[in-house]
Amino acid sequence: MTRTLSRAACIGGGVIGGGWIARFLLDGTDVAVHDPHPDARRIIGEVLDNARRARARLISAPPVPEGRLSFHDDIAGAVEGAEYIQESVPERLDLKHEVFAAIEAAAAPGALIGSSTSGFKPSELREGATHPERIFVAHPFNPVYLVPLVELVGSGPQDEAILDRAADILARTGMHPLKIRREIDAHIADRLLEAVWRESLWLVKDDIATTQEIDDAIRFGFGLRWAQMGLFETYRIAGGEAGMKHFIDQFGPALKWPWTKLMDVPEMTEELSAKIAAQSDAQSGQHTIRELERIRDDNLIGILHALRANGWGAGETLRAMEERAFAQAHARAAHAAPDPAAPLELHRAKVGGDWLDYNGHMTEFRYLQVFGDATDAFLGHIGMDADYRAQGLSVYTVETHIRHLAETGAGANLTVRTTLLGFDAKRIRLHHEMVDGAGTVQATAEHMLMHVDTQAGRACPMGAPLTERLAALAPGQSALPAPDHAGRPIRDIGWPLGEPA
Numbered sequence: 001m002t003r004t005l006s007r008a009a010c011i012g013g014g015v016i017g018g019g020w021i022a023r024f025l026l027d028g029t030d031v032a033v034h035d036p037h038p039d040a041r042r043i044i045g046e047v048l049d050n051a052r053r054a055r056a057r058l059i060s061a062p063p064v065p066e067g068r069l070s071f072h073d074d075i076a077g078a079v080e081g082a083e084y085i086q087e088s089v090p091e092r093l094d095l096k097h098e099v100f101a102a103i104e105a106a107a108a109p110g111a112l113i114g115s116s117t118s119g120f121k122p123s124e125l126r127e128g129a130t131h132p133e134r135i136f137v138a139h140p141f142n143p144v145y146l147v148p149l150v151e152l153v154g155s156g157p158q159d160e161a162i163l164d165r166a167a168d169i170l171a172r173t174g175m176h177p178l179k180i181r182r183e184i185d186a187h188i189a190d191r192l193l194e195a196v197w198r199e200s201l202w203l204v205k206d207d208i209a210t211t212q213e214i215d216d217a218i219r220f221g222f223g224l225r226w227a228q229m230g231l232f233e234t235y236r237i238a239g240g241e242a243g244m245k246h247f248i249d250q251f252g253p254a255l256k257w258p259w260t261k262l263m264d265v266p267e268m269t270e271e272l273s274a275k276i277a278a279q280s281d282a283q284s285g286q287h288t289i290r291e292l293e294r295i296r297d298d299n300l301i302g303i304l305h306a307l308r309a310n311g312w313g314a315g316e317t318l319r320a321m322e323e324r325a326f327a328q329a330h331a332r333a334a335h336a337a338p339d340p341a342a343p344l345e346l347h348r349a350k351v352g353g354d355w356l357d358y359n360g361h362m363t364e365f366r367y368l369q370v371f372g373d374a375t376d377a378f379l380g381h382i383g384m385d386a387d388y389r390a391q392g393l394s395v396y397t398v399e400t401h402i403r404h405l406a407e408t409g410a411g412a413n414l415t416v417r418t419t420l421l422g423f424d425a426k427r428i429r430l431h432h433e434m435v436d437g438a439g440t441v442q443a444t445a446e447h448m449l450m451h452v453d454t455q456a457g458r459a460c461p462m463g464a465p466l467t468e469r470l471a472a473l474a475p476g477q478s479a480l481p482a483p484d485h486a487g488r489p490i491r492d493i494g495w496p497l498g499e500p501a
């Protein structure tokens with residue numbers, strides 16, 4: 001299992017710093033914060049509330065125990081003992097230099113120092129630094145706790161090693177590090193965003209469109225495409241069967257037509273600024289910023305889930321993050337060395353608000369999900385983990401019987417108690433009991449699992465390590481009273497009007 005970063009420091013806890021704090025903290029890392037803003041604790045607390053809510057909806061794995069959050073009056077106190085330091089103070093070079101000087105004076109020699117800067121180059125950030133090689137750009141995207149991309153930028157090839165170390169740490173928090181080949185103002189993504197932003201400002205200034213109309217042009221159209229394919233793959237398809245070559249032949253000339261005014265920037269007069277703000281108020285002023293954040297988060301989570309289901313783009317990053325969270329949960333359960341003579345408590349879950357059906361109860365497929373995750377936790381417990389499956393061996397569930405016994409509602413903290421009902425060379429029979437925080441049984445499940453050779457696509461005997469682990473559990477588990485419903489089929493209720501023809 002990959003190690004979680006033990007201590008991070010976040011200097012600046014505003015929009016972006018708050019997101020970094022949440023990402024690290026919810027990944028189990030202790031986070032030390034310095035931000036002189038008088039309301040910093042409240043603001044960060046509100047961001048954290050939204051981030052916890054989002055994380056519970058995003059990932060079905062049991063939550064990682066949160067790291068410890070501490071606030072410090074100065075930078076020295078915050079960075080002491082931190083392995084990774086993230087600077088997210090306002091976008092002013094003089095301020096960033098001041099902050100780096102204070103960080104360098106107190107940080108451990110091996111600590112990595114990332115900057116959230118949207119536009120400055122590492123060579124600019126490093127001016128006047130004592131150990132410039134430790135400072136690099138780690139440019140994230142809002143909300144940092146949900147959007148996986150982080151652009152990593154150094155000054156040249158000599159920075160490969162430090163960027164690799166940073167990439168490794170940030171990938172373990174569920175991010176997608178993109179190493180930029182060469183430093184350039186505003187990296188990659190902000191150059192692209194800036195082009196769209198600049199053009200949009202012209203459209204508002206020239207009264208061609210309102211902020212609402214521009215946003216509609218994005219969200220009902222090309223914005224939907226960009227979350228899943230980006231620009232080049234999208235345009236390749238737009239070239240039809242002849243692909244990118246045909247696309248360029250057809251639309252290349254348009255680049256010389258006056259479609260854009262990209263090289264100019266409209267002067268940001270008081271009048272233009274007030275016009276944009278008024279249109280934005282009319283468009284979105286009915287929601288608070290925190291409400292808008294929650295709407296945004298829920299939409300992003302839906303998109304990420306769809307991408308995960310399709311094994312595509314940012315969905316792959318989410319899948320890896322979730323697998324890691326499950327592996328950590330299984331390791332924690334195994335480490336707790338459950339009593340083999342009692343039902344094994346190997347899996348926990350919390351019922352998210354979006355797990356409910358139209359009756360306000362946990363919807364049916366979520367029961368199977370929780371029981372399936374508990375089965376995986378049991379399999380991990382007996383040694384059937386990702387390494388085992390990589391050998392082309394796994395188990396398939398061949399039969400399931402779920403009983404729904406209570407009305408499981410939103411927010412319920414579920415624990416699954418697992419009993420081994422028996423095993424032979426190829427099969428494992430399991431019973432799960434799902435209880436809520438008060439110990440009330442919500443549902444039970446019985447499963448028959450078949451050990452398979454996934455390449456050959458047929459059942460095969462388990463090897464010695466697995467059968468030995470099962471045999472070690474057998475004395476304690478077989479002594480437990482068998483549930484009275486075990487092995488029971490669904491009762492036949494007959495046909496009151498007689499057998500149908």
Ligand SMILES: NC(=O)C1=CN([C@@H]2O[C@H](COP(=O)(O)OP(=O)(O)OC[C@H]3O[C@@H](n4cnc5c(N)ncnc54)[C@H](O)[C@@H]3O)[C@@H](O)[C@H]2O)C=CC1
Nearest residue numbers: 012013014015016017035037088089090091116117118142
């Ligand atoms: N807002 C955005 O969409 C994005 C911003 N960034 C970058 O992140 C950085 C921060 O931007 P935001 O979070 O948007 O700004 P912000 O204004 O929301 O937050 C900045 C925070 O830094 C604190 N601060 C000021 N002086 C400080 C000091 N000496 N030590 C510690 N904290 C200090 C402020 O109190 C404030 O809470 C900038 O470099 C920006 O370019 C990067 C990606 C996206």
Ligand SMILES: C[N+](C)(C)CC(=O)CC(=O)[O-]
Nearest residue numbers: 117118140141142190193
């Ligand atoms: C507007 N911005 C330049 C600060 C935006 C970013 O840096 C990234 C983002 O989250 O859009």
